[in-house]
Amino acid sequence: MFTFTKVGKSDKNSFNFLKKTHNKILMKTTILVAGATGNLGGRIVKALLEQGANVRALVRHNSDESKVEHLKQSRVDVVTADMNNLEELTKACEGVACVVSVLQGLHDVIVDTQTLLLNAAVAAGVPRFIPSDFSTDFTQIAPGENRNFDLRREFKERLDQALIAATSIMNGAFAEILAYGTPLLNLKDKTAGYWENPDLKMDFTTMDDTAAFTAAAALDASTPRILHIASFQLSANGIAETATEVLQQPFKLAPMGTLADLSAHNQRERAAHPEGEQEVFPRWQQSQYIQSMFSVQIDTLDNDRYPDLTWTSALEMIKQLGQRGR
Numbered sequence: 001m002f003t004f005t006k007v008g009k010s011d012k013n014s015f016n017f018l019k020k021t022h023n024k025i026l027m028k029t030t031i032l033v034a035g036a037t038g039n040l041g042g043r044i045v046k047a048l049l050e051q052g053a054n055v056r057a058l059v060r061h062n063s064d065e066s067k068v069e070h071l072k073q074s075r076v077d078v079v080t081a082d083m084n085n086l087e088e089l090t091k092a093c094e095g096v097a098c099v100v101s102v103l104q105g106l107h108d109v110i111v112d113t114q115t116l117l118l119n120a121a122v123a124a125g126v127p128r129f130i131p132s133d134f135s136t137d138f139t140q141i142a143p144g145e146n147r148n149f150d151l152r153r154e155f156k157e158r159l160d161q162a163l164i165a166a167t168s169i170m171n172g173a174f175a176e177i178l179a180y181g182t183p184l185l186n187l188k189d190k191t192a193g194y195w196e197n198p199d200l201k202m203d204f205t206t207m208d209d210t211a212a213f214t215a216a217a218a219l220d221a222s223t224p225r226i227l228h229i230a231s232f233q234l235s236a237n238g239i240a241e242t243a244t245e246v247l248q249q250p251f252k253l254a255p256m257g258t259l260a261d262l263s264a265h266n267q268r269e270r271a272a273h274p275e276g277e278q279e280v281f282p283r284w285q286q287s288q289y290i291q292s293m294f295s296v297q298i299d300t301l302d303n304d305r306y307p308d309l310t311w312t313s314a315l316e317m318i319k320q321l322g323q324r325g326r
């Protein structure tokens with residue numbers, strides 16, 4: 001409680017400053033992150049803290065202890081819950097402004113567990129939900145062409161029926177995949193592979209850029225249903241040109257076939273390897289991701305929505321890969 005006998009101009013200013021600071025502390029927004037022990041989830045937690053949020057991390061009883069301890073050491077309020085228990089999940093959601101789901105898995109996680117988390121968020125009166133999409137815009141991809149996107153589409157139908165505002169972050173592929181030795185960039189053969197169209201611009205976003213944008217979107221009281229972002233947009237031609245420039249060696253385009261060829265190949269491989277249905281990333285799923293990347297081109301990005309954010313360039317990314325490869 002502040003008491004003033006005589007209020008001068010400078011006292012008034014100090015009072016207003018104290019009041020504003022006090023309100024800011026009281027009004028600090030709390031965001032719940034489910035999947036905070038994961039690769040992207042951990043980065044989102046870090047970005048949220050950097051952007052001034054209170055973070056509540058939802059972890060499981062059997063989550064990796066060292067990861068949970070790391071969260072506890074980082075000013076995060078860690079809540080352990082049984083992910084099959086609606087009551088416990090609802091309690092975990094109480095008082096938060098947004099639930100960010102960064103879960104990874106198959107139908108039991110992306111559809112079943114996320115649905116329970118969604119129901120808990122609605123029951124707790126949470127205003128907003130960000131689902132674990134973080135992908136190429138699967139709403140523009142035909143059902144059946146990408147198993148993991150089909151799971152996200154199934155969850156989206158439930159999310160769109162729920163009494164909660166939702167926002168999907170569509171970041172294309174993580175830019176780090178350029179280091180994974182896919183045909184997209186072959187540092188050994190010095191080629192940039194493509195299906196169908198060497199000029200189709202694909203979206204690449206680094207995990208850290210995705211995390212920083214997601215944190216800003218989680219703290220934004222009102223966001224559209226889908227936000228498209230990309231650290232950079234690059235075609236196969238652009239990959240070859242950038243690699244040639246940065247690595248100072250000539251990179252050539254490598255035509256890999258049509259998209260219809262790739263789709264047929266993926267369907268054959270999926271049918272031949274049913275054991276992959278129990279894995280998150282069987283080989284045919286990885287190939288389905290590549291097919292999706294060559295199937296969608298986003299014309300307008302939402303990168304400028306939060307002007308404080310900066311974006312990794314294609315030059316920086318490919319330079320880093322070249323340095324690592326030496």
Ligand SMILES: NC(=O)c1ccc[n+]([C@@H]2O[C@H](COP(=O)([O-])OP(=O)(O)OC[C@H]3O[C@@H](n4cnc5c(N)ncnc54)[C@H](OP(=O)(O)O)[C@@H]3O)[C@@H](O)[C@H]2O)c1
Binds near residue numbers: 132
């Ligand atoms: N666009 C791209 O190129 C790209 C690439 C990779 C990933 N992603 C997307 O990014 C998101 C996160 O992926 P990630 O690579 O960060 O995943 P990750 O490192 O495997 O982390 C997954 C998280 O989910 C939690 N989890 C798994 N099963 C669970 C369950 N049954 N109940 C509750 N929690 C569970 C894990 O918790 P525990 O620690 O308790 O196991 C962990 O925190 C996913 O949507 C994924 O598809 C996109």
